[in-house]
Amino acid sequence: MNDKSTEISQLGEFGLIERLTKDFPLVNPSSKKGVGDDAAVLSFGDKEVLVTTDLLLEGIHFDLRYVPLKHLGYKAAIVNFSDIYAMNGTPRQITVSLGVSSRFTVEHIEELYSGIRLACELYGVDLVGGDTSASVTGLVISVTCIGEAAKEDIVYRSGAKPTDIICVSGDLGAAYMGLQLLERENAVAAQSDSKVPFEPDFTGKEYILERQLKPEARRDVIKELRERGLHPTSMMDVSDGLSSELLHICKASNVGCRVYEDRIPIDYQTAVMAEELNMNLVTAAMNGGEDYELLFTLPLADNEKIEKVPGVKMIGYITEPSLGAAMVTRDGGEMEIRAQGWNAFKK
Amino acid sequence: MNDKSTEISQLGEFGLIERLTKDFPLVNPSSKKGVGDDAAVLSFGDKEVLVTTDLLLEGIHFDLRYVPLKHLGYKAAIVNFSDIYAMNGTPRQITVSLGVSSRFTVEHIEELYSGIRLACELYGVDLVGGDTSASVTGLVISVTCIGEAAKEDIVYRSGAKPTDIICVSGDLGAAYMGLQLLERENAVAAQSDSKVPFEPDFTGKEYILERQLKPEARRDVIKELRERGLHPTSMMDVSDGLSSELLHICKASNVGCRVYEDRIPIDYQTAVMAEELNMNLVTAAMNGGEDYELLFTLPLADNEKIEKVPGVKMIGYITEPSLGAAMVTRDGGEMEIRAQGWNAFKK
Numbered sequence: 001m002n003d004k005s006t007e008i009s010q011l012g013e014f015g016l017i018e019r020l021t022k023d024f025p026l027v028n029p030s031s032k033k034g035v036g037d038d039a040a041v042l043s044f045g046d047k048e049v050l051v052t053t054d055l056l057l058e059g060i061h062f063d064l065r066y067v068p069l070k071h072l073g074y075k076a077a078i079v080n081f082s083d084i085y086a087m088n089g090t091p092r093q094i095t096v097s098l099g100v101s102s103r104f105t106v107e108h109i110e111e112l113y114s115g116i117r118l119a120c121e122l123y124g125v126d127l128v129g130g131d132t133s134a135s136v137t138g139l140v141i142s143v144t145c146i147g148e149a150a151k152e153d154i155v156y157r158s159g160a161k162p163t164d165i166i167c168v169s170g171d172l173g174a175a176y177m178g179l180q181l182l183e184r185e186n187a188v189a190a191q192s193d194s195k196v197p198f199e200p201d202f203t204g205k206e207y208i209l210e211r212q213l214k215p216e217a218r219r220d221v222i223k224e225l226r227e228r229g230l231h232p233t234s235m236m237d238v239s240d241g242l243s244s245e246l247l248h249i250c251k252a253s254n255v256g257c258r259v260y261e262d263r264i265p266i267d268y269q270t271a272v273m274a275e276e277l278n279m280n281l282v283t284a285a286m287n288g289g290e291d292y293e294l295l296f297t298l299p300l301a302d303n304e305k306i307e308k309v310p311g312v313k314m315i316g317y318i319t320e321p322s323l324g325a326a327m328v329t330r331d332g333g334e335m336e337i338r339a340q341g342w343n344a345f346k347k
Numbered sequence: 348m349n350d351k352s353t354e355i356s357q358l359g360e361f362g363l364i365e366r367l368t369k370d371f372p373l374v375n376p377s378s379k380k381g382v383g384d385d386a387a388v389l390s391f392g393d394k395e396v397l398v399t400t401d402l403l404l405e406g407i408h409f410d411l412r413y414v415p416l417k418h419l420g421y422k423a424a425i426v427n428f429s430d431i432y433a434m435n436g437t438p439r440q441i442t443v444s445l446g447v448s449s450r451f452t453v454e455h456i457e458e459l460y461s462g463i464r465l466a467c468e469l470y471g472v473d474l475v476g477g478d479t480s481a482s483v484t485g486l487v488i489s490v491t492c493i494g495e496a497a498k499e500d501i502v503y504r505s506g507a508k509p510t511d512i513i514c515v516s517g518d519l520g521a522a523y524m525g526l527q528l529l530e531r532e533n534a535v536a537a538q539s540d541s542k543v544p545f546e547p548d549f550t551g552k553e554y555i556l557e558r559q560l561k562p563e564a565r566r567d568v569i570k571e572l573r574e575r576g577l578h579p580t581s582m583m584d585v586s587d588g589l590s591s592e593l594l595h596i597c598k599a600s601n602v603g604c605r606v607y608e609d610r611i612p613i614d615y616q617t618a619v620m621a622e623e624l625n626m627n628l629v630t631a632a633m634n635g636g637e638d639y640e641l642l643f644t645l646p647l648a649d650n651e652k653i654e655k656v657p658g659v660k661m662i663g664y665i666t667e668p669s670l671g672a673a674m675v676t677r678d679g680g681e682m683e684i685r686a687q688g689w690n691a692f693k694k
Contacts, residue, residue, distance in 0.1 A: 032395065033503065037503055037599075038399060038430040038431070038433040038504075038583055039397040039399035039431055039433075039436070039492075039494065040399070041396070041397060041434070041501060042395065042398065043395055043396070044391065045393075048379065049388070049389040049390070049391060049396050050386040050387065051386055051387045051442060051475065052385060052387070053444055053476060053477060054444070054478050055446055055478045055480060055487065055489055057482050057483065057487065059482075060446070060481050060482060061480070083385040083386050086385040087384065087386050087388070089386070093398070095398060095400045095491065097401070097402035097489055099402055099407070129399065129400060131401050131402045133402060133407055133408070134404075134407050135404050136404065136406035136407060136485060137483065138483060138484070140402065140404065140446065140487055142400070142444055142489035144442065144491040146396070146398060147386065156380065157384050158384075236384075236385055237385060252384075
């Protein structure tokens with residue numbers, strides 16, 4: 001972080017907003033008016049407008065002892081973009097509201113914004129508004145993302161039909177394992193009483209760390225599907241864990257599902273880390289969350305087409321609702337899928 | 348509050364959201380899809396989309412010792428509607444994100460939502476999304492409002508021209524005085540060691556309390572202006588105080604202004620309370636904030652038309668930028684207007 005420190009009170013709210021937002025040029029023709037008025041003005045013509053929002057709270061969603069502020073900003077934006085892609089839309093604008101306690105300086109907040117800006121640049125999204133204020137304790141980040149899509153392109157959770165195949169992009173459980181690693185190293189560092197600063201060795205674990213600290217939204221998968229003329233019958237992003245998301249699709253579509261344990265995509269580093277920590281690998285992949293991969297269903301007839309898409313795996317199929325949601329284990333048995341997804345209210 | 352208590356952890360996040368949002372039917376044809384997918388889907392045809400967002404933090408923006416949760420929910424929605432009206436638009440949808448610490452029960456959150464629902468019903472706005480999670484300390488409320496307006500109707504802060512007249516709706520300083528009253532009574536109650544519960548007497552102070560606890564957005568003024576064919580050259584709502592807002596308009600429009608001290612609209616109860624607390628009345632009216640009145644400018648030629656609009660007062664005029672922003676005092680002197688508006692970062 002920067003050596004120079006400015007008390008936020010020196011700038012005041014408007015000064016801070018001006019300073020934070022001056023480096024965000026508007027790039028989309030649909031962004032008519034960004035920061036600096038009572039509301040942002042967006043123009044979409046015949047397109048549908050998509051809106052999603054996420055609230056990130058220090059001590060609940062992130063721990064600044066091992067998450068750099070720039071990464072936090074990047075991730076706060078990405079998770080919202082991911083929600084828009086999961087509707088088969090394109091993110092266009094975001095608003096960012098911050099609550100900032102007195103231990104943060106302007107430079108800290110600029111670090112955070114530099115990550116938001118990087119995400120906006122890479123994904124072609126405009127920052128169009130927000131609200132910044134003090135907080136009594138900790139950092140509060142609220143992001144709202146607005147996207148667009150042609151009406152006929154939008155994919156809901158509710159369109160899955162029996163016999164549809166279930167697909168997922170990328171691999172699962174890596175972000176969760178990255179978090180376990182960071183928490184372990186942080187605990188070790190806290191216990192170390194050596195005068196030599198503790199230097200964790202993350203060699204061979206770069207992938208799971210990156211999945212936790214710098215996730216990406218699967219714009220590439222959306223593009224690929226579109227180019228191949230594949231239109232999912234249902235879709236959502238995997239933020240709370242595959243189990244939880246499968247149940248959402250089953251409930252919204254009034255269907256059941258079968259997914260095969262041996263088809264759940266898992267990276268080598270994820271498996272090594274689970275082994276090291278003596279954790280059940282499939283449980284981590286099914287329930288870990290924060291993968292930001294796309295889970296979607298396609299008509300059975302698209303079977304051959306989807307097999308040719310790199311980085312997408314068919315993991316099962318949709319059934320009649322009476323059959324419930326289950327995982328077919330390696331030994332051929334069936335295990336009911338339950339939402340063990342992350343519950344922020346659990347004690 | 349309700350006697351029945353449910354731990355939020357019993358419901359989990361999705362259970363809580365389902366419970367909180369089930370009583371919000373969608374009323375606008377433009378609300379294609381509300382809560383229950385990755386993003387809300389809105390359809391506006393040829394209209395412009397307006398988006399505004401506000402973050403409210405316990406201990407900073409509100410004090411639950413004297414603000415009932417239902418009122419807090421109502422106000423959290425209203426302040427966002429006010430921002431959309433201030434663009435000459437119509438609020439259509441909101442998203443509400445909450446961070447809730449363990450001292451809150453489901454019934455508490457339902458109280459809060461009952462206020463949000465009331466505001467939505469009265470103003471014809473749909474709740475279309477949000478995010479709910481635990482917080483380490485206190486209550487966090489983030490509201491985003493989406494509105495619509497025909498392109499030619501939108502009023503920015505930047506359109507004021509020299510010789511334009513400056514108008515404000517309603518009266519100013521009352522919400523600030525209501526807050527002073529609540530804080531005083533709360534301090535008295537805290538010091539009281541009597542066994543008899545302290546019962547504050549608010550007789551004759553109902554108006555200033557209502558202005559603080561249950562503000563309204565000035566939809567009526569927007570309607571009145573439209574019906575009379577009056578199109579403001581600039582407009583914003585008074586949330587941080589008249590001084591601060593006048594400076595925003597002057598800066599955005601590159602103009603100066605003169606407002607007359609003896610024309611600032613102030614209610615009788617506001618004046619009585621300022622007297623009781625030995626505070627400067629004009630300072631309170633100029634800098635108190637939370638009025639949610641509309642401040643706007645009109646061409647000089649609309650002078651006679653606006654005089655006939657009930658509840659709107661002409662308080663001054665726009666000048667060349669070189670003349671700066673000043674208040675003309677009762678004795679004919681000039682006092683530079685400075686932003687003494689509420690600064691959440693001030694210690």
